[in-house]
Amino acid sequence: MPQTRRDYYEVLGVGRAASPEEMKRAYRRLAMQYHPDRNPGDASAEVRFKEIGEAYAVLSDPDRRQRYDTYGHAADGMAQGPDFGFQAAFDLFDMFFGGGGRRPTTGPQRGADLRMPLTITFEEAIRGVTRRVEVTRPTTCDACRGSGAAPGTSPRRCPQCDGSGQVRQVRQTILGQMVNVQPCGRCRGAGTVVESPCPSCRGRGLVEASRAVEVQIPAGVDSEMQVRVPGEGAAGDRGGPAGDLYLALTVRPHAVLQRRGLTLLYECPVSIAQAALGDTITVPTVDGPRPVTLRPGTQFGDRVRLPGLGAPDPRTGRRGDQVVIASVVVPTHLTEAQREGLRALFPPDGQPHPVRKGFFGNLKDAIGL
Numbered sequence: 001m002p003q004t005r006r007d008y009y010e011v012l013g014v015g016r017a018a019s020p021e022e023m024k025r026a027y028r029r030l031a032m033q034y035h036p037d038r039n040p041g042d043a044s045a046e047v048r049f050k051e052i053g054e055a056y057a058v059l060s061d062p063d064r065r066q067r068y069d070t071y072g073h074a075a076d077g078m079a080q081g082p083d084f085g086f087q088a089a090f091d092l093f094d095m096f097f098g099g100g101g102r103r104p105t106t107g108p109q110r111g112a113d114l115r116m117p118l119t120i121t122f123e124e125a126i127r128g129v130t131r132r133v134e135v136t137r138p139t140t141c142d143a144c145r146g147s148g149a150a151p152g153t154s155p156r157r158c159p160q161c162d163g164s165g166q167v168r169q170v171r172q173t174i175l176g177q178m179v180n181v182q183p184c185g186r187c188r189g190a191g192t193v194v195e196s197p198c199p200s201c202r203g204r205g206l207v208e209a210s211r212a213v214e215v216q217i218p219a220g221v222d223s224e225m226q227v228r229v230p231g232e233g234a235a236g237d238r239g240g241p242a243g244d245l246y247l248a249l250t251v252r253p254h255a256v257l258q259r260r261g262l263t264l265l266y267e268c269p270v271s272i273a274q275a276a277l278g279d280t281i282t283v284p285t286v287d288g289p290r291p292v293t294l295r296p297g298t299q300f301g302d303r304v305r306l307p308g309l310g311a312p313d314p315r316t317g318r319r320g321d322q323v324v325i326a327s328v329v330v331p332t333h334l335t336e337a338q339r340e341g342l343r344a345l346f347p348p349d350g351q352p353h354p355v356r357k358g359f360f361g362n363l364k365d366a367i368g369l
């Protein structure tokens with residue numbers, strides 16, 4: 001689900017090599033500047049505030065930062081956690097400044113994000129796939145259309161807050177004097193109270209329901225990534241927007257190919273004769289069989305690169321390479337004639353036989369890919 005989201009470094013206005021201290025300073029300055037309590041009624045400030053919090057939450061965590069650097073928002077959209085909502089932005093701000101401005105929870109509430117596991121095959125992860133997943137989640141009640149009031153009745157204005165859903169108080173904070181708005185205790189911020197609750201949902205306005213959701217898994221995803229499906233989470237309270245669905249991916253291993261980032265590795269068993277004389281061998285790739293030419297004198301661990309046959313970058317679609325690693329197989333069962341032939345051609349002489357680069361050098365190269 002590639003999304004048009006701004007680069008986190010850009011959001012914080014720091015370079016890609018920024019130290020944790022620099023990012024902390026940037027977050028501190030911007031979060032103060034765009035705090036919604038300082039920009040009342042400015043919707044773009046709210047968006048910025050949330051964006052700043054999300055960028056800082058990712059970049060201040062070394063693991064998440066590294067994944068972001070590698071895969072960008074693609075990795076993150078498969079976000080390493082539930083969606084970073086306004087509440088999370090305020091929580092982060094509070095953590096940073098020791099309490100400062102929690103958003104009151106009144107009015108329609110966004111539904112919860114849901115997380116589900118999804119297992120796909122190696123090939124599906126490389127090529128991308130459309131899957132239908134059965135999601136059971138809180139859904140707006142049909143009987144009362146989410147109001148919570150029994151059919152034929154409707155919710156009444158809350159007498160406690162006179163329908164505003166809020167109670168106000170003035171308090172001192174790090175940002176100066178602020179009006180603290182708290183949700184009304186009687187109606188829990190709804191502004192209305194239900195006197196005869198809907199029997200289908202017992203006044204909640206939501207019921208559990210299952211539905212098949214079609215999900216596009218982008219090409220190039222890997223295990224431990226999450227794919228975000230906007231709006232397919234739990235329905236919101238009081239007509240609020242639905243949360244998002246996150247699919248936590250597990251990719252089944254391939255029989256012979258291994259993945260390292262965008263590179264696919266194939267360990268190709270070759271005979272002593274193929275290694276010594278060279279050969280053109282047909283090897284498996286995710287795009288089907290491909291010929292690979294081994295030069296005469298191929299050593300254990302020698303590599304041949306097949307450009308563009310690796311995994312795609314889920315962000316850009318650019319594909320990595322497949323790397324074929326020669327694994328020279330020494331025969332264990334020889335006929336008498338084969339033994340005689342080998343002895344005649346390569347008589348054992350009690351000496352070491354160094355190869356061009358050295359077995360251990362090649363082995364290290366092969367493992368250190």
Ligand SMILES: [Zn+2]
Nearest residue numbers: 141144198201
């Ligand atoms: Zn209902």
Ligand SMILES: [Zn+2]
Nearest residue numbers: 158161184187
């Ligand atoms: Zn009230």
